[in-house]
Amino acid sequence: MSAIGEATSPPAPRRKLGLASIPAALLVVIAVWEIAATRCAATSVPDDAAWERAARAVRAGYRPGDLIVFAPEWVDPVGRLHLGDLIPLEMAARMDAARYGRIWELSIRGARSPDTRGLTPAASEHHDGVELRRYERPPAVVVADVRDRFGAARIEGGGRASLELAEVGFAPHRCIQVVPRPGAPTRVTFAQLPVGSELVGYVGIADVFTRRDLRIPGTLEVEIAGKIVASVSAGIDDGWLRFAVPTTPGTVDVTFIASVARLSPTKPQPDRLICFAAEARR
């Protein structure tokens, strides 16, 4: 057994001894850094007082219809704690942010929300670690939202369709959820839908557990006036996928065709929950 302070090696050149002492120096530096960094990390996230100050600033300039977003995504519950009363369900479960002309972004740790990507803030303030930015831009003008017209939609093919607030890619989305029978597409038709110059939509697979248990994609096709104009294959890890097709302003029959492959002719398979939303934009 060796003892404390015992030099067990023969005498070595001083330079070599100097090199051999580097690990000890590194351990000391790392330990001191770790002690400081651990305490700093534990107190690095802004507290409720900072959030409250930022929330007050939002409320002072807020106009009905403004979108409020938080970044990074993990701080969303704290943001909703302070400003959730200004976020209607429809806004929280939005298709995307294009229809919002004013966006308030509250962020910490230098994060940005995907909803403000590419935008330049019109105003920004700092509140003890909470960065408040306001963005302004011309909003997309929505001519028709298929979710608002779901009650009048025609559903064919034997599957089920309903309007839901669903989890798609771990995010909330208000969407039309179609559960097609395997191998038999379900058609959801909106007759004489007013359209502008573009039909923009999103599709994804709802429910984390069915995504786990059935690992094949679902497909959504868009048919305008009897012609397939878009086809999106939504995989289990794809989240909320965007699609867009140009349209000629007017009214037209638009059909969304949801389908999933049949894996076995005899064995039952879990439901594939295909969720979509779409807006006709001017």
Next chain:
Amino acid sequence: MTLSVARRRIIGWSLALVTTIAVLVNQREIGIARDEVVYMQNGARYADWWIGLVTLQHGIDATQITRTFGGPGATDNNREHPPFVKTLFGISHRVAHRGLGVDEVSAYRVPSAVLHGLLVALVFFMVVELWGFAEALISGLLVMLLPRALFHASLACFDAPIMTMWFATVYAYWRCLDGRRWPWQVGVVFGLALATKHTAFLLPFALALHYAIVSYRAGGWRGLVLHRWRVAISLAVLGPLILIVAWPWLWLDPIGHIRQWLTFHTDHVHYNFEYLGRNWNAPRFPWHVALITTLFTVPVSTLSAAVVGAWVWIKQRAQSVDRARAPALLLGLSAAASIGPFLLGTTPIFGAEKHWMPALPTICIAAGVGVVWAARAALRFVESWRPLAPRWQLATIGGVATLVVLAAAVETVTAQPYALSWYNALAGGAPGGADLGMNRQFWGSSARGVLPVLAEHAPPAGAPPRPVYTHDASPAWGYYLKQGRLPRTLPDAGWEQAGVAKSQLALVIHERHFNRHDFMIWKSYGTVKPIFVLRAAGVPIVSVYQRSASPRVSP
């Protein structure tokens, strides 16, 4: 510093006592984990059966054994996990709770705490014999100051106990390689490890390879058969025998029931687990999950010192201590056997570090060796300029060691009681872990932190109850009510949509795949605004919602 055997024992057992007390104190702030409830309840019944048997209240009856330990379903009476530690939980409950009046949950958790103390003692005893007192003391303290391990040791679950039993097997095996005539100890301890958790089946991979190397070194091909053959027999015969003795369900159909037990784990459903920003619930998993998770969940100083220690072991392998029994190789193989399966990409990754915690003693021992080697090397450099008095030598080594241990202590204290949400300084703490998309938590134990908030919203006695949607805290709810942490007017509302619809209050334990609970609540309550958000170092871990009088219609 040379210590007498008696002093070594006193110090080792003192470390064990301190560790046990630290765990018992720590567990008081830790909520009840989802699976823990199952282990506690079944453990109580197993203990009752054994006590009934030894006090001759009943005999050995197949029907009763099946009703207590087995059953036709894969999870009947928790038959998917062996009973040794659960039985200890049950006995502890009888003695500490019913006998001594200790609170019920703490009483169930005493065996985990004691076993964690035992682990620290065993690490100390092995290292003091091989490398020295300073190395042993540092290694023991670093095992004590592992934030996640301390958390797991605070629960009545198997993950900390199997770390102890795994290391105890390694220790017993190493001791039994001394040529003793009857090395029964290693077989018995291995059997108890098997009776603790199925992961003990990985141990023979490490032991067999180590045995092959040391026996070949000792006697060539002939040595493979004859060198310490009794150790191999002890492991192969006594190990399974002890497993069967400890598990009455196996008495009925040893082969068939062992097959059913292991099949459950080879066919286990993959739970959701977040890793580097993505939710994983099916293979192939990234090969680096175990490595990166370990990198972020063991104190950085401990890991750094372990790198130095491992380097020393490799560099000095020709003149290593106890070369005949190759302890450093044994420890390395032990860690590799524990963590190796998680590099395959097919082994379930849920639960993360708790499933490869038996690798941690090796890391801590390497760290202990590394700290002392590094400090001594620095000392030699200083003394090449000017010789130091013994007290200054001691101060130099003590100074480096103290800083490394202090860093681990700071991480450990910071981590509790929500250690599953904690990540080390390299990751940036809990917020850094959240930024990296590392798993936030699992098992729902953090719900304990919002009980006082819920209690504030309880109706007065006599008023109609306000059911609470509790999702993964649901199994623990009965205990929280029983412990008086919640008034009886806040019952569990039930599962999923029906539970949300019935509830007046709701909580969401934040994990990525639990976001769906938020959305169900928003839809039913008509608001996205929680009334409270529990945070660990600023990172949300539980939200509480309250149903308003006039919810908006949705969606």
